[in-house]
Amino acid sequence: MGLRGRHPVARAAAAATDRGAGAATAGGTAAKGAVPREGTRRRRGRLRRTGLTALLAAAVVIPLSAGVRPPIPAPPPARLAPLSVATIAAIYDANRADAATASRMADGHGDRHRAAVERAMASPDRHLLAFDGRGTGRVAEVFGDLATAEHIAVLVPGSDTTLDSYGRLGAGAGALYRAAGPHTAVIAWLGYDTPRMISPSALTTTRAEEAAPLLRRFVRQLRGARGERPGISLLCHSYGTVVCAKAAGAADVQDVVLLGSPGTGVDRAAGLRTRARVWAGRGAGDWIAHVPHVSADLFGTTTGFGADPVSPGYGARVFAAGGGGHSDYFRPGSLCLRNLARITQGRAPEAPRA
Template sequence: MGTRGSGPAAVTSAEGGTAGAGRARAGRFRPGRFRRGLLAAFVAAAVVVPLSAAARPAIPAPAPASLPPLSTATLAGTYAANRADAAEASAMAAAHGDRGRAAADRAMASPARHLLAYDGRGTGRAVEVFGDPATARHIAVLVPGSDTTLDTYDRFRAGASALHRATGAGTAVVAWLGYDTPRTISTTALTAARADRAAPLLVRFVRELRGAWGTAPHISLLCHSYGSVVCARAAAAADVQDIVLFGSPGTGVDSAAGLHTRARVWAARGADDWIAEVPHTRVDLFGATVGFGTDPVSPAYGARVFAAGGGGHSDYFAPGSVSLANLARIVLGETAEVTRA
């Protein structure tokens, strides 16, 4: 699930069936059956739409650089090597005739960018840090939702940059596009398959952050939309202090306790976020488990629910917003200052 106007936004109607069927079943409405019907309808659309669209040709790019483990001594070299890869990827994309990707790669190659990882192949992966992770007392790792690729990376990066400005010196914010996000209108956005593949990569990255600097920073996972499914899969093994789920379709478990983590678990949803209309249920359809279950902001889930203001699905990092202020407080460990919903 990605930005406003994407995701299962089609699953928003509370009406279904014919008028005659409605009269015949008056007083017998079954929410569970209704939700399963909505999910089945969306799955059908998700299968048809990608098959009817033309496939994008593969974009050539170099394989990622082989780099030494992160440390204070290797950080500058890591940045330089990844910028060089981005520059080469830009040239290859331009020669291939993909001017949009060439421009995205070229922006990544800027000397101002601090890339901990880069892969221009396919939809692309990038891990960019704001601030100095070697000296940071607090590190926030942002995990994005669906439709976040190198081609749409700027909107994800803007959120990381806004959070870094809100948290100030002594904090590092990592934009972790370290996995292949699903397309919003696809069956992959309704199952945990991509999250299952992403979770070990996220755990490995957190472990690398922990071991790189000889310090013990406060690490928070900030997990937006489908990214909350990734964080849920990583929660038991990731050594972090806070896991923050916002704009979440669910996590695939029934409660925060089901994450089996010692981290504090937080949840929020903006008042105008369309994700609230997605059925928070799990059903077996076509041999796969579809949907992610309990709403993380519901009392049944048991997370620490905080105020997110009146914003929509893409507004959690809007400068001056209630949600950004609370996210910054969580990252800084100022938990008593977080305003509750």
């Protein structure tokens, strides 16, 4: 795959690595076949670090926005009773009311897009376990019947997911619910402040370390409401895989699914210290494959997330994720979506057709 069409961060890393590779080839042509293996490994390590340095440089240099918007006003989250089968309906009502109030406040502030998003969330057919319209926004939305579900899937999103762009996450959760059927509930969990894709925070574990206790607490609330019966699966995308890696050891779940992962901060699945089954999948067209799966100490900060979860040495259960790109894992009708539904149900994923 050429540089054209890749994500800007992937282009920067690939270009730097290609330049380094070209220099190494030019300098070593005459001695081809005579370079010691140890030297080759060192050179590859330097190239990977070069790519990671370029990745960080791109995150710092590429402009993030035309300007900083003033904060959008919204009420504080509703005060809710502890989650239980008996309180679910009241929780939905309270959060829909909060979304309606936030929509009116955003409209008065002049933010028509945010107002429209929140107005849609206030619809009687939306099931919001949590809602906070302040800042970039947070929400947890249920698709299906949480009170009776035999399986629960929690979708944990990656970078650049906010209330304004929530439609992508919600659409993916809805598609998984339709694929898994009525005995499964799917929750779109935008429960943390995701990093911007083109920013230094997307290259470190800081946001994930802040998010992990929130995700663990959310899983505990689900367990408290439903007990041991439903199996809970974490389906984690992109930077969300870093969040799940930080949360997995103390989260009572049956599956941790890593989708389009840049790495998890550990070299092997065993390092997650979880009893859950650890799965990994990556679409054939996902640009994340071209981002260096290494970590390095740059400017006093550990940057990058280490080993590739779909590599044999990582030790995850690798499943077929189809030929899609970085945003296609929940595409309706896809092999990946079918396999995610099967994993959530405790079934073996499909093998790709020959």
